[in-house]
Amino acid sequence: MNETPAGRPTLETVARAAGASRATVSRVVNGSTTVRPDVAESIRRAIAELGYVPNPAARSLVTQRTDSIALILPESATRVFSDDAFFPGVIRGVGEALEKADKQLVLLLASTKSSHDRILRYVHGRTVDGVVLASMHGADTLPEELRAAGVPVVTSGRPLGEATVPYIDVEHASGVEAAMRHLVGLGRRRIATIAGPQDMVAGRERLAGYLNGLEALGAAPLVEEGDFMRQSGMDAMERLLARDPDIDGVFAASDLMADGALRTLRRLGRRVPDDVAVIGFDDVDAARFTDPPLTTVHQPIHEIGTRLAEQILRLVEGEEVEASVVLPTRLVIRESA
Template identity: 45%
Template sequence: MESTGGARRRPTIVDVAAAAGVSRGTVSRVLNGGHWVSPEAAAAVERAIKETGFQANQYARSLVTGRANSVAFLLTEPQHLLFEDPNFSILLRGAAQALAAKGMPLLLMVAGTRDEQQQVLRYVGAGHVDGVLLISTHAGNPVVDALVAQRVPTIACGVPLGHEGAVGYVAADDLGGGRLMTRHLRERGRRTIAMITGPLDTPGGRMRLDGYRAELGDDFDETLVENGDYTRESGVAAMRALLERRPDLDAVFVGSDLMAVGAMQALREAGRSVPDDVAVGGFDDSGLAETLDPPLTTMRQPFARISQEMVRLLLEVVDGETPAAITLPTSLVVRSST
């Protein structure tokens, strides 16, 4: 058996001090903000850190600063949706990139069940993260109530229904996007326009429906509305129900691209062509839309900007600033499905 005694040991603060020609106390002060350290000594310590390959013990630093120097990406949905709904992975990647630029790791947490919610809340409440990026909130969700009660810095993706005054957020303009898609379908000459909504306890489900309703005005008809839950399967079921109830429909606005995949499947099964018989519009433009046959007309959410702004606002709240709210515009992307 070969000896491992020749393995290189990890450099310590003592090695950095020796390389820089300063005391261990000076190195410690540089690592914790550089207070009471001359520019010359600070520069020497920074050079020594690079030369030795030293990495600060984050746990030890957190004891001094009172910060965990990490952020949670908290998805309050069942685990399988993290992989099935492309929106979540896009937001996760964007948040991770924004935090990496600041030298902070992102912890992925899923709280779709009661047990998961309790585990996450214990972990977050113990101070293991500095704040939470809250993804896919539902009205009445106990996780949001607990985060507010524990005063955990939190920024939501979408309007946190019921907590608008306590929790900051970054949202796409769901209402305006709903109006614009409905207007586009009318401008295409469609007269019997149905809608498949997302869950009505979510901001997207509620506000996209509000936009559809507002654009139709007196022409709004409840028999042309069916609810889904943002999954492909719910899009299939909702489209089948609409076709049975209103076979005269000639367009459908679907509240997410993933549900639109299911809706288009149901239309094919019923012998309806898209867009000749029924025009289909979605919402998200996560990358899935352009791969469909025909490619899907949809409302584009600025996911990269949403992630960046969520990180920026959260770090401001961590630093003690008042939670802010931002609503970003959506844009219509016209493809062959309409």
Template identity: 50%
Template structure:
């Protein structure tokens, strides 16, 4: 019986960090860095370590580690505006949430998705963050008037925003170059010989929309061409309505920069209905490079936003901050994808 119990204990003994290091042929510290999601390990060695982890069935002893580090290994992914208002038709919203969740889980973190689309929801998130149940927060907040970034900053918990928060709030964030991307699209239209370039801007209370509109204006500033602007809410229907308004305001326009691909698709539909040929009569460029952009007729020129890289950058910034590093931010470059609409 004693021998049987001993064999049973041997059979269920948990693989150790040292066993993973031996299987992978690397140091214990390298395994630790991979397990903790640090970005100081090459992709080659990270793959070797993760393969060893899977082969041995290694599971970090988070309970024991928490007693030593006073960490919970729990991260909240907070969506701080109403999906029905800002993201219902946005395929990039689910993509960035999935990506952030995946990278956090790969780093051994438990992820809690929390919605803060009301005053009650924001208070609930603030209290939970201040309660000690979390190591940090990845915050998706698009509205410049959102009080949650400032409220979370007051709790002292590490926070990284998916996108630049309001200027008045000191915060770490991972964003894309919205202004630069918009400017590159407008400069492309100018290079195509377009001279009456309108814009369909996004909601004025969102930081990204403000930055994209700024990029549009900066690209036109030194050309002597006037701004012609309509506003949408990032949906297909609002893009159609804004395009109708622009055609009424300036029937002679020959190009449109649209601050979101769904709005651009709506604008394309209206141009077709009005008998305007794209790009012969009116060239059009969007922003985001959603999957549908390559399937429109004609295919849509657009600015590619690296959302997966943005999510990865946000997670790395947060993990570094949790480990005692300074709060810092990252702005990722965009890429102009030229197709048939220009």
């Protein structure tokens, strides 16, 4: 209320300074080509001198666009936020791509239950032109509600149940199958898995990949479930070993859980990979630094982010986009298997 030294210049100010009309200045600001070069030049000079910057609120009011995109991270995402490199990587990818398009990134960390309504309010109020929704548990109703509200939406990860909005995902199952083939090729016969949460598609599909891979072996599955975090991997590995001490191979559905498994194995005197071979999933930076370095299924985290951004931008422009984009994964062989 007191910090307006001389009042910010408006279109009107610039117009007067350049001896033109508001409309013409607006044309120059928005890059219209139908302005006489010399007039455009003098307007540009006036803009520079006055330090004029368009007021986005006024612009939004008439264009009905805000040039900003929301990235929504549900509670399940924020919980692992500080320990997992997945979401920071996605955020970075989305952020970079949006910056290139000169759009703003509005981050909505849905930490609590009440956030749901808040998100819908934002979206209904057209605070953002589009929404990127990251990884949700179970049958989240949010994507559908957003779609119903008429807002462009893209989700990261195929939703459980029917996909009603476009999504970006990776080849979970085939990546895991490659990992399984690698273990089998190593001569492993008693292969267990530490699965992810089964109310998340990533958890389910990685388990499916394990089961598919096991079929070739004709061996019985050996599954313990974790929550993608390290501690759960440690615990699951212990349960696994209690159920079958002869396990010689483990696929863990996340690098963090694989690292947990590595620790438990070491503690219980198993050598990796000699006694037990371990493969993870994600290929986060830290995977290169586990002991031993982790063989893992690489997924292109950064690219997931950039592709999410690309798709939402196209949707916002009214273009059609593929119902789904599924990015490849690949096995990165290090020393744990």
